[in-house]
């Protein structure tokens with residue numbers, strides 16, 4: 001298939017060269033290969049999963065995490081409006097999040113992906129009792145940077161393919177979120193809606209691959225079929241309430257019920273015990289480091305218990 005058209009590179013001749021949509025683009029001043037010229041109507045859930053898996057390698061996230069799981073929710077899911085009451089009126093609905101960048105677009109789908117922390121980091125953290133092992137700390141500080149790139153790049157990929165998309169976390173004020181102990185886009189709550197998992201006593205989201213992971217999401221105007229939540233609306237269904245996370249927590253932040261959790265103790269422990277010695281212990285500065293002991297050496301570490 002060959003055709004000529006006018007693109008931003010000038011006059012081009014486009015030739016399809018492979019079966020998996022690699023396209024050779026010859027412009028009047030260069031030749032390059034472009035992965036695909038897919039129309040929005042050609043994009044499926046599988047396409048999005050492929051893009052996320054590609055970004056997992058391309059951004060370096062594979063150094064820190066095990067392969068991602070991708071889930072989808074309808075932007076109209078009843079939970080998103082209920083979070084205005086459950087979390088805060090400031091918490092964005094998918095529609096509000098998309099309107100931050102696209103005032104006229106209609107949000108249709110929320111894509112959430114979950115990257116489990118590497119086995120090596122989890123094994124290292126299992127042995128710790130006060131502060132995170134170095135690999136765990138690296139995931140928090142630098143794995144998170146890769147994850148931010150994955151979110152942004154997924155949104156960019158969708159935008160390049162003609163649909164509105166936003167990574168809401170990237171639009172929020174992170175410092176304010178930590179100060180208030182909650183953001184305007186809670187990745188755990190969003191993942192819960194997509195069917196990724198349910199909340200544990202520790203506050204972590206227990207997924208099919210456990211609780212030791214990081215999450216990211218993108219809202220788009222592209223309509224894709226939603227996942228079914230295997231746990232319905234039972235938001236603590238997968239926690240066996242064993243209390244192992246409570247016993248592991250060096251800050252006394254976790255109680256006997258989810259409501260008893262004291263998030264301030266977790267943050268203060270991080271600020272007073274881990275951060276001041278961050279440069280000496282780990283060798284870098286400026287990035288947040290939480291202990292995550294409640295996510296390792298517990299029955300929900302890497303599986304649904």
Ligand code: B12
Pocket residue numbers: 086087140169177178181182183184185186187188189192199202203204205211212213214215216235258259261263266267270289290291292294295
């Ligand atoms: C602020 C913040 C913190 C603060 C406070 C966290 C907090 N709220 O508990 C501090 C600095 C202390 C912190 C610590 C950690 N964090 Co943090 N943090 C965030 C951040 C930026 C915002 C969290 C937020 O807005 N939460 C919203 C509030 C409302 O959630 P919540 O208080 O936890 O919600 C509880 C209630 O809503 C309750 N609940 C009560 N009634 C009801 C009723 C219903 C119907 C429902 C649904 C829920 C519910 O259940 C929830 C669980 O506790 C997110 C990133 C993001 N934007 O999502 C990361 C995030 C939550 N952190 C993360 C991680 C990994 C950590 C640490 C393990 C540190 C580390 N990297 O090793 C610890 C874990 C602490 C813990 N026990 O969970 C991950 C969690 C992933 C996971 N495995 O679950 C996130 C999602 C970052 C990411 N991109 O992956 N964090």
Ligand code: SF4
Pocket residue numbers: 199200201202203238239240241242243244245246298299300305
């Ligand atoms: S350690 Fe036990 S109580 Fe804590 S979150 Fe995991 S399953 Fe729930």
Ligand code: SF4
Pocket residue numbers: 202248249250251252253254265266267269270290291292293294295
């Ligand atoms: S991250 Fe550490 S201090 Fe915070 S709740 Fe988990 S074990 Fe406790």
